Structure formats: structure tokens, C-alpha cells
Amino acid sequence: MTLKLKTLSKDSKKSMKEKIKTMKRYKSKSKKIDIASKNLIIFMTTIVIFILAILVSFILYKSVNFFKDFSFFKFIFSGDWAPGKDGASDASYGIGRIILSTLMMLLISLLFAIPLTIFSSLFICEYLSGRLKKFVILFIQLLAGIPSVVFGLFAIDQIGPMFIRMGAPTGANMMTASLTLSFMALPTMIALSINAIEAVPVGHKYASLALGMTKERTTFSVILVSATPKIITAIITGIARIIGETMAVILIAGNSAKGLNVDDGITGFLFSSIKTLAGTIGLEMLENNGLTHESSLYAIGLVLFIVVILINFLIIAIGNIGNRKRNKHKKNKKFASSDYNKNYSYDPHKLDVLVKTNTESRLSKKVHSTILRGFMITSTAIIIGFISWILITVVAKGLVNFDSKAFVEISGQRSGIFALLLTTILLIVSTIIFAIPLSMFIAIYLAEYAHKDSKFASTIRFCINVLASTPSIVFGVFGLSLFVTAMGLPMSIFAASLTMTIVIMPMMITSFEDSITSVPTLYKEAAYGLGMSKTGVVIKVILPNALKGFMTTIILSVSRIIGESAPVYLTLGTAVRMPTDGFFSSGATLTTEIYMLASEGSSAELLGVAYQIAFVTIILVLGLIFLSRYISNKLDPLFEKVTFKQKIIRIYSSIFKFNYRKWFAKLYKNIRRRFKKLIRALSFKTIKINYKNRKIRKKVIKDIIKDAKKNSISN
Template sequence: MVQTSTDKRTKKTIESFVLKFFMMSSTAIIIAFTTWIILGVMFKGVAGFEIGAFVQIEGQRSGIFATVLVTLLLVVNTLMFALPLSLIVAVYLAEYAHQDSKFAKIIRFAINVLSSTPSIVFGVFGLSFFIVLMKIPMSVFAASLTMTIVILPPLITSFEDACTSVPDNYREAAYGMGLNKTKVIFKVVLPNAMQGIVTGTILATARIIGEAAPVYLTLGTSVRMPTEGFFSSGATLTTQIYMMAAEGSNPAVIGVAYQVALVTLVLVLGLNAFSGYVAKRLNPAYKKVGFKTYWATKYNIMVKHNYKQDFVFLGKSIKNFWMKFINVFSIKRWKIIIANAKTRRAVIKNIIGEAKKNDSKTTKKLDQ
């Protein structure tokens, strides 16, 4: 029975093959679409590149440089509002709130609701509340208040995860040294959670740059220099792309739109790369490497790497996968499986029969 049960691996093999197939297919589809979008924007943006568009776009007061400045102002002002609020809520949920607290459950429920709300809803709310009701003009300030509500849920979630990832041993050691709750948070928890906090902040910055719907309803769509600071109206990179795409199929306009999209893509990818760099530097296990050593290591990885061994390993992996695939549909294997199943059923039938005979004998002895 042990032998036949061990040989019964067909179901697990098929299940494993199907799961691997779907995982690999999903990954390939995502990588293909992402690469297609990035390369498409880069090629079309470089093909239609015009230096004059940075100074002035046709039909507008200014150019791409003005949209970059407005975008940066929006990012700075939004983070000024969002970071303190997110950090306070995250620290409360991670350090003070009890798991069964109704107030904490209400906060988490509100965070989940806000996370699943479409961004255009936030734009309508910002337009009706901050601009119509509170009489704030369409400006970077009004747009930053709206974007604060948009990025609060992901910021709170990332900050809370960063705080909860700090080992409890650190807190216990701090309490053992006589520190109170406040000092433990500021001297132990937050410094050790800084890597996750910085990473979440940079990813939220990329979210601010990428949003268009909440911004053009509260900031405006005209391309102009932000001469009035945070109370200036204007267009960000994404809202300018949206307005140009909505104008029609004019080749000149579409070319400038791809150029603006290229600048946005470079900015977002740069922020993601910077996020990885900062997270790496804030890692306690990080060791600073000199300039010469760093590039010598990169040279060894790129030039002296054994690429032949990689292809050999890839070929062996494909061969093993193909052999497993053929083995699943092997007639000889299925004959062995069927024979083992028959043997297993016969053994189980004999065991049940013997058990019934023993039970009947035991019953007769007890009756006697």
C-alpha cells in the first residue's frame, strides 16, 4: 500500500503543471504589456522630440518645463499634508490600537473603502468641497488637498507595515532600559522602520505624478508658469497628456503628447529606481562600497560572466520540463498507475474482509 500510494503522483503532477503554466503565462503577459508600453512611449517620444516644446507648446502660454514645475509643486505640497497625517494614523494603529478595538476597525474599514474608490470621485469631491464650498481658487493648494485624500490609504498601509515589521525584541529591550512609550516610538520604532517609510513615500510620489482625474478638476488645464507659488493654477504632466490626447489626431499635438509622456515616464521610473536605492542604503546590513570597487564588480558581472553556463542551464531546464510534460501523458505510466490502483483496492478489500472476520469471531466469543 505504501508503494502504490507513493506511485500515485499523477494528480499532483498535473496540478503542479497547470499552476506553473498559468503563473508563467500571467508573468509573461504582464512583462510583455509593460515592455510594449514603455518602449512605445520611448520610441515615439524620442522620434517627435523638440527642444522648443520645453519652452512653449503651440497654443499654450508655456511649455513642458512649466508642467514639470507645477507637478513638483503639487508633489511637495501634497506630501506636506499627507506625511504627518499618515504617520500619526499608522503609529496609532501599529502601536496603540488594540486588535479588537472598534475604533481601529472603523479606521481600517475607511482606509479600505478609500483605497477602492475611483480617483475621479476624489476629484469631484475636491471640486465641490474645497473650491465651491470653501472658496479656494483652482490652484496647487486645492489640488494638493484633494491628492492628500487620494494617497492617504496607501501611505497609512505602508507606514503601518513598516512599523509592525520592527521586531518586538527591540521594543522589549527599550522598555527594559526604562524608556517610555513615546521614546520607544521615536528612538526605536521609527528609525528601524525608516526604510519602509521612505519607500512608501517615494511610491506615493509616483502616484501623485501619475494621477490626472483629481488634478485637472482642482488645478486646471492651462499650461503656465507657477508664478504665484502654491496658489498658481496650471497643468501637470499627466493632465497635459490627457488634454492633448482629447484634442484629436493632429500629428503635431500627438508628437508633443508623446514627448510629455516620455518626460513623465522617465520621472516615474527614476523615482522607482531612487526608491530601491534609498531602501538599499537604509538597510542595516548595507555596506558602503567605493567607486572603483563598485564599477569593478559591475564589470565582472557584465563582461566576465559565464553566459554559456546560463544557456546550458536554460536548455537543461527546458529539457526537464519537456520530459515531465511527456511523462504525464505516457501510456506506460498510466498502465502502472491503473495496475497499482487495482492492487491497492484488492489489498484494502482483503484488509476489510479480515477485519470483519475478526469482528465476527470476537462477537461470538463474547456471546459464548
């Protein structure tokens, strides 16, 4: 019996040793895999900085020839832009008037966009809830999905003629461009503003309401003030969007290098035909007069790039100001809780009088609330109305001008819409193949490997932000110079996809990182507790749980590829043809053909074909947006799964089984109650009481201030 036990113990010792050896081998193997994967991720991450370095270096290199003969300050501040052939004595290269025109267009756009952004964002966050809130946000997302050239087509056909009736000489002018660009920048500005408002602590709102402030005053005096730094960041991001827009501006701004018209009064000034910085590059890059002219266009690209970097530094500075204010607020809290301030006690009778007189129903209070609520409702209604206007116009005109022959052949071209669609799909596939791995590696590094205080990670994030806000025309110029001219690639789907990869990478990296960081920490801790390596946790835990966000990001990136026209216009071409050479075929996408048709003229036939292509593009983009929402809902385990039959029953019940009589009776009672309140508020007796309370309140506040001063002097 004893011998048997000894042999068992020897066997167990051997098996234990073998297990330990196996575990050591597994650990060393997993450690090697972790090191290899980390090095690969870091290597792929450095590509972002490398891309930015190449981008800046290339633009600088191309601009050098111009700045050898022309000073930078003369280029910026001189007003005449009249490029000529190399060596021409009458050629002048000054962008002063173009800069001034761009800034004035930006200012007018912001005069429309900022109030609409603030009022609508506050209304969506503070007054809407449930399905209605989701519906309004979805509607604004639809505005973001509309390609810029469709905006340009719509502005030529609808907004331009509206301004002609107001006295504009032509439909393409500064006011048309400003109004259109303000609505193009709104989705980005509103989305970031909503995030800022929702980040304000709920306690701020409840504390304000508990002190007797109205909901409207709380919304504007507490919530808006708290979210102001981030809202300013949203506005600055919108500025980058407005400055960088190219193809739509070329269609609707007039493209005159003479600058602002100051001779014909305010009407002539507002309806000036202008040329912008980005528009100048888009118009003249493919049809320049020589090396000097080409180099001057790269110099304009350099100016735009400098503006983008300054905008990003400004965003960082505003963020730092917000942090300083928060730190200062914490110090003030400590000071408020010190013994010095505890020595003073307020008279309970005076406080009671203040509360009673201030919480009385006052006319001014109600008028103030009604006006603010009216502004918020009107702003949201304007945005929804504009989105409805553009969607209804594109769909209606697309259906009216629908011609099946255009799918096979567009007049004056070799092929039709089917060729455009096929070229667009090949561009999407080629771009996604390059963009997904690069973006994924960089997002994993920033979310899982980079230290919070790492300077390398901070540099990468800054580079990503700079690339994200860089005008797409700059990427187009870069792609044309590097991939087509320097590397010798033909103008093709492949060259355009390399350019578009750089365009969509910043957005994909940011969204992928957000999806990875949203995976609960508990999942990762449990995986590490089971002995999984870092690489195993990333592959088997983080990536599967972040799949929902990844799918949404990829679909939205596809809609961005469809909507872009400036980089594609410069690297792919504009001729409508079937992509018979595969990824090395040249041609046109849906959006570039809309631009070509809209720029060629405003005849009914051309506009009809343009609207038909715009209709196909809108259907494609909106389909992708709804697909992204469907996939995100499908992958959400908490989402209520409803069959098609159940949906039909719900819609039928909500329309035909709804108690309309009860709803109208409730509405009548509500209107009657509010009318009685208004009559009571406007009565002489109420006004007299409010005036008396106001006098009492002022007197009590003066007494409290006097007592506080006496107390501070005595202490």
C-alpha cells in the same frame, strides 16, 4: 571619625531626597507630556473619521436636490441617460445602461486579470528565487508606477488599432478598455496575492511533497487552496481599481450612453462604445447643463461610494469565512486525534501497494505538471511582455518626437513642459506638507496607542480602507465642491493639494503603520527598561528605526501624486501656464496635459507632444521607484555596500568571463535527459504498467473504504 561619618550620611540623605524629588518631577513632567501627546494623536486620528463623514455628508447633500424629483430605483434601473437643461421636458436621468456597461467591462477585465494574477503569482513565489524573483517583482512594480493617462495614450495608439484590424469600428471600445484596465489592476492584485501565498505555512508544502505529490499539484491543490481567501480579497481590491478608473476610460471606452450593442452580433457587442459611472462624472462635471444635471452626477458619485463600502464589507466577510475555516480545521484536528479514530489501523501491505503504484512515473502526471507549468510561465511572460511593450513604445516615441521647443512652449498654449513640470513639483510639495503629519499621527495611534479590540480603532481602519478604495474621481468631485465652490478657493495648486492629501492619506497611513509595527519589540522593551516614557520611546526609538519604511512610502506617494489626473483635473485646471502666483496658481500637471492632448484628437503632432510628456513622466516616476529602492538599501544595515567600480567589474565578469561552453554542454545534457524520459514515458511498456497500477490502486482503495466502514459500524 564617627562625627565625619554622620555628616556624610546626612549629605547622602539630602542628595537622595533631591534625586527622588527630581525623579518625581521628571515622572510627572513625562506623564503630562505623554497625556498631551496621546490627546494630540487621538485628536488628529479623529480627523480621518471627520473627513469621511464630511465626504459622505457632502455627496448626500449635493444629491438631495436630484432625489427630490427622481426616485432612487428609477435612477438606477432606468436605461436612458440624456441630461438636459433645468426644466427641460425631454431630459432623462437613468444610469441602468451605464451600470450594465460598467459591469460588462469589469467582467471582461477580470477574465484577463484573474488567470494572469493567479498563475504569475504562483510562479513568482514557488518557482523563482534570488535575483530573478526580485527582478520580476520590480518589473511588475514598474507597471504600477505608470500613470493611468499614459495607459490611455498607449491604448489609443497601439491596442485600439489592433482591435480595428479585428473588425472594431473604432479604436475606443469596450474591449480596448477592458484589456487596458486588466493590466492596470494587475500590479495591485499580484502584490496582494504574493503576500497571501508567502503567508501559507511551509509545512503544508513539505507535507504534500512528502506524500508523493508533484510540485505543480502541490502548488495548485495545497498552496493555492490555502491562500484562496486572501487572493479573493486581492481580486476584490482589483475590482475597486477597475470600477474607479476615470481618465483612461474616458479616452478608450468610446463614451456612448446608448449602452451595449446587441444588434450586430458578438463582434458588435464586444466592440461596443460604452460609458462608465466614473467616466460619466469626469466627462460632464465641469460642463453640466444646470443644477439638476450637476446633482445627478453627485448621485452617481453616491452610487460609486455605496459600491466601495459594499466591497469593503465583502472583504471583511471573506476574512471572517477564512477565520471560521481555520477554527473548523482545528476542531477537525482534535477529532482526528481522538480515541475513536485511533481504534482503526490500516493494513500495512495495502498502504505499501498504494505508495508503490502511486509513486510510479506516470504519463498523465507529467502531462498535468507540464501543462500547469506552461500556463504559469506563459502568464508571467505575457505580463513582462506587456510592460516591455508599453515602456519601449513610450520611450521610443518620446525620443523620436523629442523637441526642445516643447519645453518652452506647446503649440496652442502659453507655456511648455517646463511649466507642467514646475506645477507638478509644487503640487507634490504642497500635498506632502499636509499628508505626512496627518498620516504619521494616525499611524502612531493605531500601532502604539490603540487596543487590539478597540471599536474606535476598528472604525478608523474601516474608514481608511473605504477611503483607500474610493475612486479618485469622487475625491475630485468632493474637492471641487468643498474647497473650490463652498470655501471659495480658486482652482489652484493649493485646492488640488488639499484634495490629493485625502487621496494619498489612506495608503500612507497603512504603510507608516506597517513600518512602525515592524520595529522589533525588543528595542521598545529595552527603552522602557531604561525608564523612558511612551513619548520618548516613540520619538527616540520607534521613529528612527522605522525611517527606512517612511522614506520608501513618501517616495511612492510622490509617484502616486504625479500619476493622478482625475482629482487634479477638477481642482487645478487644464491650461498650461507658469505658476507665477505660487501655490494659488491654476494650471496643468504632466498627466492632465497628456489627457488633454490625447482627448483632443489623434493627429501625429498631438500624439507626438503627448508621448514626449509621457516620456518625461515615465522617467520621473521610474526614477522615484529606483530612488526608493536605493534609499531602503542604504538604510538597511545588512545590505552589502558595493562601489560603482565593483559593480562594473561584476558586470564585466558576468558577461566576458562567463563559461558559455560549459553552460551550453549542461543545457544539451539536460535536454537530452528530458527527451529520453519523454520517450520512455510514451513507450507501450510504460503505459501498460501505469494502466495495471491504476487498476490495482482502485481495488486497494475500495478495500480500505470497506474496512473503514465495517470498523465504524462495529464501534
